[in-house]
Each structure stands twice: as structure tokens, then as C-alpha cells.
Amino acid sequence: MRTSIATVCLSGTLEEKMNACAAAGFDGIEIFEQDLLVSPSSPEEIRDLAAGLGLTLDLFQPFRDFEGVTEDLLAENLYRAEAKFELMNRLGTDTMLVCSNVATATIDDDVLAAAQLRRLGELAARYGIRLAYEALAWGRYVNDFEHAQRIVDLADHPNVGTCLDSFHILSRRWDPAGIEKIPAEKIFFVQLADAPELSMDVLSWSRHYRVFPGEGAFDLTTFMAHLVRSGYDGPVSLEIFNDVFRQTAEERTAVDAMRSLIWLEERTSVFLAEQDAEANAYPMKLATLPAVAEPTGFNFAEVKAEETADVEELLFQLGFRCEGRHRSKPVQLWSAGSARMIINQQQARGLMPGISALGLDVQDPLAAASRAVQLKALPVSRRSQADEAVLQAVSAPDSTEIFLCESTPDGIVAWAEEFGAPQETAAGSGPDPAGLITHIDHINLSQPWQHFDEAVLFYESTLSLAPRASQEVPSPMGLVRSQVMRNDDGTVRLALNIAPLALEQGGPRGGSDYPQHVAFACTDVVALARQAQQRGLEFLPVPPNYYEDLRARFRLDGNLLETLRSLNLLYDRDADGEFLHFYTATVGNVFFEVVERRSGYDGYGAPNAPVRLAAQYARSRSAGSVRSAGRAGRR
Numbered sequence: 001m002r003t004s005i006a007t008v009c010l011s012g013t014l015e016e017k018m019n020a021c022a023a024a025g026f027d028g029i030e031i032f033e034q035d036l037l038v039s040p041s042s043p044e045e046i047r048d049l050a051a052g053l054g055l056t057l058d059l060f061q062p063f064r065d066f067e068g069v070t071e072d073l074l075a076e077n078l079y080r081a082e083a084k085f086e087l088m089n090r091l092g093t094d095t096m097l098v099c100s101n102v103a104t105a106t107i108d109d110d111v112l113a114a115a116q117l118r119r120l121g122e123l124a125a126r127y128g129i130r131l132a133y134e135a136l137a138w139g140r141y142v143n144d145f146e147h148a149q150r151i152v153d154l155a156d157h158p159n160v161g162t163c164l165d166s167f168h169i170l171s172r173r174w175d176p177a178g179i180e181k182i183p184a185e186k187i188f189f190v191q192l193a194d195a196p197e198l199s200m201d202v203l204s205w206s207r208h209y210r211v212f213p214g215e216g217a218f219d220l221t222t223f224m225a226h227l228v229r230s231g232y233d234g235p236v237s238l239e240i241f242n243d244v245f246r247q248t249a250e251e252r253t254a255v256d257a258m259r260s261l262i263w264l265e266e267r268t269s270v271f272l273a274e275q276d277a278e279a280n281a282y283p284m285k286l287a288t289l290p291a292v293a294e295p296t297g298f299n300f301a302e303v304k305a306e307e308t309a310d311v312e313e314l315l316f317q318l319g320f321r322c323e324g325r326h327r328s329k330p331v332q333l334w335s336a337g338s339a340r341m342i343i344n345q346q347q348a349r350g351l352m353p354g355i356s357a358l359g360l361d362v363q364d365p366l367a368a369a370s371r372a373v374q375l376k377a378l379p380v381s382r383r384s385q386a387d388e389a390v391l392q393a394v395s396a397p398d399s400t401e402i403f404l405c406e407s408t409p410d411g412i413v414a415w416a417e418e419f420g421a422p423q424e425t426a427a428g429s430g431p432d433p434a435g436l437i438t439h440i441d442h443i444n445l446s447q448p449w450q451h452f453d454e455a456v457l458f459y460e461s462t463l464s465l466a467p468r469a470s471q472e473v474p475s476p477m478g479l480v481r482s483q484v485m486r487n488d489d490g491t492v493r494l495a496l497n498i499a500p501l502a503l504e505q506g507g508p509r510g511g512s513d514y515p516q517h518v519a520f521a522c523t524d525v526v527a528l529a530r531q532a533q534q535r536g537l538e539f540l541p542v543p544p545n546y547y548e549d550l551r552a553r554f555r556l557d558g559n560l561l562e563t564l565r566s567l568n569l570l571y572d573r574d575a576d577g578e579f580l581h582f583y584t585a586t587v588g589n590v591f592f593e594v595v596e597r598r599s600g601y602d603g604y605g606a607p608n609a610p611v612r613l614a615a616q617y618a619r620s621r622s623a624g625s626v627r628s629a630g631r632a633g634r635r
């Protein structure tokens, strides 16, 4: 599959955009006219730059409001077009996108529109240029790709063909199956865009909210399958108008874009192999990736910090014990049940405690890492001694390191042998007296708002975690969007939260400075909370108003309510079961949660999230802002 991307997707100058597209591995680009117009480079220089970067210039666009007009206006439009054809000859681009008329069309007549396009085709032919006619979803008379195709058929000129854009087709809910009926040689160009489900006028939706395939709600796999079956074998190009991508670093956006296409290509290939007997016979050849099963559990989570005493103390109070220090590095292993926590002081100068890595159990670490790297994840290199386990790891978009570990059904992990014997630490080393904690239930990672879609795509495409319906949680610092990514049986659950900006309010900075947490599952949260209380754990305080509301909502009996209140426990219930949980105070940028799931409760206590966020906010303000502490700590 030939990959391409429109320059309008990215921030920066035309030259910067082209460099980013080449670095991300695209075969070609669509030149958006505006980008050339404002560039100091001549068309010849852009042509040479593209050649030097190994990029083909697949399309020049857009040419607007051409057809369905009066004779006078047609003459104007042909004049305008000819100037662009000359420009395209200088650029060395042979395909021009012609959008269906949205503004100046006055005549609703397919025969006339076709005749006018034919005249444009005759003119284009003299310059060796092909016209790809695209039905914009908001075109005045032509807004349906099959309608555009009828006009192309009527125009009946070898230089007049069609441009298919998944946004215009799927946003209007036109059936993409019709693509299979278009002769392949008449499909001159294909653009792909995804979009979230929003109800708004289609033009605003298109100009501001398009996202890369896999980041929205459109079924692009089926769309692609129809395209492949049509026999089309030209460029498959991303055309994403998105307010955020236009202002974020272009190299990074280009990688996100490439990842989305590689993943779509794979899914299409798998889909066609399942559906069609002769899937390999289509002209378009689709690459695949190493298939990997979804991860089967958390192997560990890691907190990195210069000063680790606070984290050690929290873990001790929760019943973890220190299993020892690494034999060659300033790293400790703490465990409770099969929950393993690494405390890492390597390269941690000036760092507040924060989640820096997590390990996932996978069937085949090498295959999983290879898949992730083919999806443009950056491999992580950690120095290790010759006799130490070589761990596969990649960096997630928020720079959390994701380790791909050999599954350990027996609970024995090879790398743990590199740690010495259990020993006394500053906090002590008492074992969890009742063995209440069983495993890591979920990990909550905050994401910079501008990279949220990228993160969701990353975890889904590289690790086969599936997104659940997202939620919005009100907090004093803003509305926090929360997106759970998980495996099927719930043994791996990542909650991605958008970190509010919060600068104006003196809260923590967005991104990785925003508190993140690890939640541990336990068999008896009340007993564990009592033990932790005796060991001096600082709980996140829960306001009395919350318990008033609990009583009203759930008719909880007085004893239970009193127990919850005295231990700062939170409670939720759904059709399946009950959920009891508590949070520790935050140290640096990390805190812990302990949860007890009773009889099949599968959520995360969503109604309690605003209570937690408000309590953390209040605490960070009264304890002197986390922000200033964070700043000082980072220097």
C-alpha cells in the first residue's frame, strides 16, 4: 500500500512538514496549496526537496467551486485553473483535486456540470494533468460520492476521475459498498480520515475534528476493504483537518499518522483474509504485522524518584515488603501477593516520585516488541549487565516505559532473581500480615491533553488493549476525560486521564507532572485499611457530605456507613456487585489506591472520581501547592 499524507495535517512550514513526513516513513504527500503559497521556496525548490527526501508529490489541492456555473464564470474558472496547471508542471505533480462546488454553483444540472468538467479535463490534458473530483459532504448540489461518480461518468474524459474521501462518505452515512462499483482506473485518489461521533454541522466537524484512522468512530477497515476490492492501487492518503495537530510538533504528529496507517493496513489485511477467498489477488498489496495476543496481566509497575523514603513508607503501610535491592543498580523490588513494585533511583536526580514504567505479561515478548517497533514505538534501552535478563521495552507517547515480559502463570519472574534477599529499609520490611493484596488491579496514567488520541491509538495498536466508553469527570481544575483501555478479561486495565492544564489555578502542571496512580486489588479492603491505619498511613480524606449522599443513594446500613466513614473508604454498587476502595495521600506525583471488587463489579467507582479529585485538589492547595514543589523538585 502506498502511503501519503496531506501537508494540511501538520504544523510548521512546508519544508518542516515535508521533513517530518519523510522521517515518519511516508511514500508521498499531498501539497495543500496554502502551504506552498506562503512558502519562500519556489515550486522547483519544493520539487527538488521532495526528490531529495524520497517523497512523491501525489496531489495538489484544493481547486474549488468550479462546476455548475454560468458561461461567464466558467471562463474565469478555466483561467484560474490554467495558472494552477502551470504551477503543477513546475512542481512535477500530475493530479489535482477538484472539490464539488459549495459556493458559486447556481445550476443544479449534472449534464452541465459534467460538460464543464470535461472542458477542464481537456485543458488539464494539455498539461498532462489528471483531475480528481471530490464530493464535499457540504457541496451545494454534489455531496455524495456516487453522485460525483455519475458526473465523472458523464464527463467521460480520460483526465477526469474521482477522489474518494472517507470523511465525506462516512460523515453523511453514504454506504461505502458503492466504492466497489467504481472502475479502479476512475479512482484517481483516495483520502482517509476518521472522526469522533459528534452532532454538529458537517463542515465544522470536518474542518476541526478529523483524527487519524483508529482515533475516531468510523469503520475504516470496511471502507478500506471496499477500496481494495475495487482494484484501486494508488496512494492511500491521510487528510486530517484538526485544530490540535495544527499546533503540536509536526514530527510527532507525522509518526502518530504513520502508526494509524500501518495499523489500518494490517486490520484491512486481516479482515480481507477472513472475508474473501482470493484476498491476495487484489492489486493493492497489504503489509501485516506480527500478530500478538493481548497481554495477560501486569508484571510490575515502577516508581522513579531521587528521594524514595515516602514511597517506601506508603508501600510498607499498605502491606508490601521489600524483597531486596538489585545487585548492580539503585533499584528495589517490593511485593504483595503478585503485585510487584519497583522503586528506581537510577537517573532520578531531581525527580519527584512518579510512575515511570510498567510491565505487562505477554506470550511472546520479542514478537510484541517487534510489533510495537514496527508501529513506530521507540525501543527503550536500559543498561544491563551480561548476566541479567534482557527485557523488551518501548516508550509510550507519554514516555512511560512499557516492558513486555514473559507471562508467569506460576508467579515466578526471572528478573526478580537479580534482587538480593528481603531486607530492612528505612520503612521496615514487615510482610503483609494477612496477605490481603493480590495483584495490580489497574494503573492510571495522565496524558497531556494534546496527545490523548495518540495515546489511545498507541495502546490499542501496539498492545491490543481495547478502549471502553470514555467518561468525563468534573474536578476543581477542569473536566477530566477518562478512557479505560483493557484486555478482555480485565487482568490488564489502564485508565488514561487527560490532565487538566491547571496552571492558572496553581495546581500541578499538565502531563507527567500530574499525579498518577497504581491501584491494588485486595480481598478485604476494610481489614487492610485498618492495618494501614495502624501503621500510620495517611489516607486521602473524604468529606462528610459524601457519606450523606451514599446513604441516600444506596440505603447503606448505619454500621457499614460508619466503617466507611471512619476509614475514608469510598463505595459504589452496580447491577453486578459492590466496590470498596480508598486512596493514599499523594507523594510527589504518585499515589496508590486499594480496591475490593465484590461479586463481579467491573468498573472503577466512577461516581467517586470527582470526590477524589476535589480532595486531592484541596490537599495540594493546603499543603503548599504541588506545583511549586514539583517545580523545585525538577530543577
Ligand SMILES: O=C(O)c1ccc(O)c(O)c1
Pocket: 061, 062, 097, 099, 134, 136, 165, 191, 206, 207, 239
Ligand atoms: O474543507 C475543505 O474545504 C476541504 C478541502 C479539500 C478536501 O479534500 C476536503 O476533504 C475538504
Ligand SMILES: [Mg+2]
Pocket: 134, 165, 191, 239
Ligand atoms: Mg478530502
